[in-house]
Amino acid sequence: MKKLKVGIFGATGMVGQELIKVLYKRKFSMKKLRLFASSRSKGKQIKMPDGKSITVEDVAEVNYKELELAFFAIGGGWPEEQVPKAAEAGCIVIDNSSTFRYNDNIPLIVPEINPNTIGDSNIIANPNCTTAIAAVPLYQIYKHYGLKKVIISTYQATSGAGSQGMVELEEQSRNYLAGKKVENKIFIHPIPFNIIPHIDKFQENNYTKEEMKVVWETQKIFGDKNIQISCTCVRIPTMRAHAESIVVETKKPINPEEIREIFQHTQGIEVKDDIENNVYPMPVTASKKFNVEVGRIRRSMVFGEYGLEFFVCGDQILKGAALNAVQIAEQVLKQRFK
Amino acid sequence: MKKLKVGIFGATGMVGQELIKVLYKRKFSMKKLRLFASSRSKGKQIKMPDGKSITVEDVAEVNYKELELAFFAIGGGWPEEQVPKAAEAGCIVIDNSSTFRYNDNIPLIVPEINPNTIGDSNIIANPNCTTAIAAVPLYQIYKHYGLKKVIISTYQATSGAGSQGMVELEEQSRNYLAGKKVENKIFIHPIPFNIIPHIDKFQENNYTKEEMKVVWETQKIFGDKNIQISCTCVRIPTMRAHAESIVVETKKPINPEEIREIFQHTQGIEVKDDIENNVYPMPVTASKKFNVEVGRIRRSMVFGEYGLEFFVCGDQILKGAALNAVQIAEQVLKQRFK
Numbered sequence: 098m099k100k101l102k103v104g105i106f107g108a109t110g111m112v113g114q115e116l117i118k119v120l121y122k123r124k125f126s127m128k129k130l131r132l133f134a135s136s137r138s139k140g141k142q143i144k145m146p147d148g149k150s151i152t153v154e155d156v157a158e159v160n161y162k163e164l165e166l167a168f169f170a171i172g173g174g175w176p177e178e179q180v181p182k183a184a185e186a187g188c189i190v191i192d193n194s195s196t197f198r199y200n201d202n203i204p205l206i207v208p209e210i211n212p213n214t215i216g217d218s219n220i221i222a223n224p225n226c227t228t229a230i231a232a233v234p235l236y237q238i239y240k241h242y243g244l245k246k247v248i249i250s251t252y253q254a255t256s257g258a259g260s261q262g263m264v265e266l267e268e269q270s271r272n273y274l275a276g277k278k279v280e281n282k283i284f285i286h287p288i289p290f291n292i293i294p295h296i297d298k299f300q301e302n303n304y305t306k307e308e309m310k311v312v313w314e315t316q317k318i319f320g321d322k323n324i325q326i327s328c329t330c331v332r333i334p335t336m337r338a339h340a341e342s343i344v345v346e347t348k349k350p351i352n353p354e355e356i357r358e359i360f361q362h363t364q365g366i367e368v369k370d371d372i373e374n375n376v377y378p379m380p381v382t383a384s385k386k387f388n389v390e391v392g393r394i395r396r397s398m399v400f401g402e403y404g405l406e407f408f409v410c411g412d413q414i415l416k417g418a419a420l421n422a423v424q425i426a427e428q429v430l431k432q433r434f435k
Numbered sequence: 436m437k438k439l440k441v442g443i444f445g446a447t448g449m450v451g452q453e454l455i456k457v458l459y460k461r462k463f464s465m466k467k468l469r470l471f472a473s474s475r476s477k478g479k480q481i482k483m484p485d486g487k488s489i490t491v492e493d494v495a496e497v498n499y500k501e502l503e504l505a506f507f508a509i510g511g512g513w514p515e516e517q518v519p520k521a522a523e524a525g526c527i528v529i530d531n532s533s534t535f536r537y538n539d540n541i542p543l544i545v546p547e548i549n550p551n552t553i554g555d556s557n558i559i560a561n562p563n564c565t566t567a568i569a570a571v572p573l574y575q576i577y578k579h580y581g582l583k584k585v586i587i588s589t590y591q592a593t594s595g596a597g598s599q600g601m602v603e604l605e606e607q608s609r610n611y612l613a614g615k616k617v618e619n620k621i622f623i624h625p626i627p628f629n630i631i632p633h634i635d636k637f638q639e640n641n642y643t644k645e646e647m648k649v650v651w652e653t654q655k656i657f658g659d660k661n662i663q664i665s666c667t668c669v670r671i672p673t674m675r676a677h678a679e680s681i682v683v684e685t686k687k688p689i690n691p692e693e694i695r696e697i698f699q700h701t702q703g704i705e706v707k708d709d710i711e712n713n714v715y716p717m718p719v720t721a722s723k724k725f726n727v728e729v730g731r732i733r734r735s736m737v738f739g740e741y742g743l744e745f746f747v748c749g750d751q752i753l754k755g756a757a758l759n760a761v762q763i764a765e766q767v768l769k770q771r772f773k
Binding site for chain 1: 584585586588590604605608609612623624625628629630631632633637640641642650663664665666667669671672673674678680682691710711713715716717718719730731732733734735736737744746
């Protein structure tokens with residue numbers, strides 16, 4: 098198998114760090130791995146899982162012609178400017194930002210669902226975390242029973258706002274418990290022992306962008322604009338792994354036992370649905386796992402035999418970001434470098 | 436107005452303590468207030484908001500004939516045995532437990548909705564916290580547009596499991612932040628920085644009893660078994676005030692602006708829906724408030740003009756328990772002692 102020259106952009110961030118771990122864990126076929134970040138991280142040594150260190154380079158000094166594959170996990174205007182440059186230089190870019198996701202010419206990929214749409218694009222978009230986590234089980238329902246309606250309420254971890262989100266939750270929880278003033282910089286309101294039904298900017302239709310991402314992206318990944326999707330996104334005081342309460346209406350009657358069986362054989366899903374033993378998806382168990390936990394599978398009380406309700410929990414830094422990006426890279430390697 | 440001889444059973448518990456505060460705050464017409472609890476609290480002095488103290492009596496030694504109105508906020512088999520005894524002795528009982536809620540002969544009351552069903556029953560049931568909080572806005576939708584479907588996902592505070600739930604969250608959060616082992620006694624799994632999609636016992640249909648309570652009770656309070664309701668109940672690491680993400684399908688087209696206006700004039704509701712200024716319902720703002728916060732009001736993406744989505748947050752110890760009980764008592768006073 099061909100060994101690729103790979104770059105990670107935003108290598109010092111939370112997703113960048115996970116990308117390194119996932120590339121090594123999945124033994125991704127690399128000739129060389131280079132790490133890029135903003136100039137203030139230049140020269141920093143980052144230790145790899147094999148013990149060797151790699152020196153961080155300044156993203157402003159990159160020559161994209163030296164790379165075959167680049168992971169972009171960097172914000173602040175970089176993707177808009179740099180991703181097209183890299184792509185023009187012949188480097189295949191897997192971009193974690195939302196910049197290119199809604200462009201009809203750019204594939205948006207969940208490898209378990211639509212790897213065949215990668216085509217020959219040099220830019221490939223990685224979906225939003227909330228979308229990717231729900232998409233894996235939803236697609237099995239879509240494939241076997243059809244999907245008319247999807248209603249989602251989320252329970253999103255603080256690390257969805259970057260590692261600083263987690264730090265704020267920890268530090269401010271300490272303040273709260275010590276009876277000190279609780280402050281908020283990363284979040285719009287104090288997050289310890291609170292929840293905030295507002296993630297990303299409000300849109301004209303009074304949904305947040307985070308909520309609309311789930312609608313736009315799920316329709317694009319499934320290639321079906323007729324699926325009606327609605328979402329309420331809520332930030333909660335957990336560290337890692339987003340949970341989602343999902344209710345669907347299907348086109349054909351759906352049997353909870355049958356879909357549980359299907360989920361049990363679906364790559365990327367760990368069924369955790371043994372209620373007699375209090376087993377169901379939870380952030381503490383789903384964190385740092387590649388698979389998305391799926392449980393609380395039951396017939397919907399509102400859609401009857403055409404409905405299903407279930408609860409998912411997945412690591413939003415892994416399936417919601419780094420893992421999905423590496424899975425896309427594996428597809429790229431298979432499809433484009435064979 | 437007649438002054439009543441009132442007793443609180445379970446006076447040392449969290450709901451009992453709130454009952455005292457609410458009775459005083461709303462200046463409930465009392466000739467005498469007596470406090471009852473299990474024998475181990477006998478003799479304890481409890482300070483009233485007016486500065487005077489009341490000595491706790493042993494519930495086993497009560498003579499119900501000396502009381503006209505009793506609030507039961509006590510568990511452990513007491514309601515089954517004691518509520519009928521009190522009622523037979525001529526005392527009107529407002530019971531906070533689920534024991535009598537599903538009995539067709541016992542009224543289940545949210546005073547903003549069905550005060551006319553109190554009738555002459557000496558036992559009146561107070562609904563579950565999750566039901567009561569959602570019912571106030573839901574009823575306005577029901578009344579003006581009709582309700583076909585209600586889909587709820589909850590974000591329930593630890594104090595829903597009693598004050599010990601809150602203590603466990605605090606103590607175990609401290610342990611977590613100190614890198615110590617996190618334990619759980621009150622909750623089925625560790626609750627700090629985690630969520631648990633499981634409250635009360637699982638039923639045969641794979642819903643929890645907490646989830647089914649919302650279905651059974653809402654239908655009973657609204658007097659309409661045709662409303663299709665489904666609920667996913669999740670315990671989250673907040674102290675007080677339950678939040679609920681609610682999606683409804685109505686019979687008539689519903690306009691978000693119009694229902695917002697209606698909510699603004701509905702007793703028991705505080706509209707918090709100014710997204711430009713980041714104002715929406717949250718546990719930290721809804722705690723210790725009598726009114727239920729309602730916000731994130733918007734057209735549903737799945738039910739179109741026949742659908743609405745919104746977010747509520749209400750103090751489950753107040754509207755979800757003590758406040759609703761006192762509001763029932765006010766109705767009883769008006770209807771039965773005039």
